[in-house]
Amino acid sequence: xxxxxxxxxxxxxxxxxxxxxxxxxxxxxxxxxxxxxxxxxxxxxxxxxxxxxxxxxxxxxxxxxxxxxxxxxxxxxxxxxxxxxxxxxxxxxxxxxxxxxxxxxxxxxxxxxxxxxxxxxxxxxxxxxxxxxxxxxxxxxxxxxxxxxxxxxxxxxxxxxxxxxxx
Numbered sequence: 616x617x618x619x620x621x622x623x624x625x626x627x628x629x630x631x632x633x634x635x636x637x638x639x640x641x642x643x644x645x646x647x648x649x650x651x652x653x654x655x656x657x658x659x660x661x662x663x664x665x666x667x668x669x670x671x672x673x674x675x676x677x678x679x680x681x682x683x684x685x686x687x688x689x690x691x692x693x694x695x696x697x698x699x700x701x702x703x704x705x706x707x708x709x710x711x712x713x714x715x716x717x718x719x720x721x722x723x724x725x726x727x728x729x730x731x732x733x734x735x736x737x738x739x740x741x742x743x744x745x746x747x748x749x750x751x752x753x754x755x756x757x758x759x760x761x762x763x764x765x766x767x768x769x770x771x772x773x774x775x776x777x778x779x780x781x782x
Contacts (some may be wrong), residue, residue: 622761625768630777631769638781639680643760646673647753654752655745674710674763679709681767682779683711691707702773708766
């Protein structure tokens with residue numbers, strides 16, 4: 616399990632990692648804002664559906680910024696693939712180098728379940744509740760995304776992985 620220091624601290628002075636973090640956070644911010652917008656809509660259950668869809672697209676997009684999608688890893692030499700798999704095992708991420716399944720999204724939702732339950736309950740309080748729901752949705756997605764970015768940086772550092780060129 617990586618330490619809880621920030622992704623930037625983990626990256627050190629590696630310009631490629633720092634740039635990948637910047638790009639990944641840009642993606643994260645956009646998706647978290649979309650989640651917040653869904654959280655403000657007073658339709659029960661809509662926010663959960665939107666959050667699940669956002670997360671299932673966000674995690675592979677973050678993986679891609681670090682060269683950690685299944686397709687990118689398959690293109691690595693066998694020895695480098697083994698190094699990356701060992702690093703993933705040390706970090707303990709279930710989202711790096713894998714196709715994101717519905718079961719994985721459910722596990723991620725369970726990770727932030729208390730926040731999501733509070734988010735749903737807050738919707739029933741007019742206006743202020745919708746704002747609180749939006750804020751909780753935003754922070755929940757940001758939390759998951761930042762944690763995943765940190766894990767990706769830790770894997771890249773541990774495996775000495777050369778990052779792909781920006782898309």
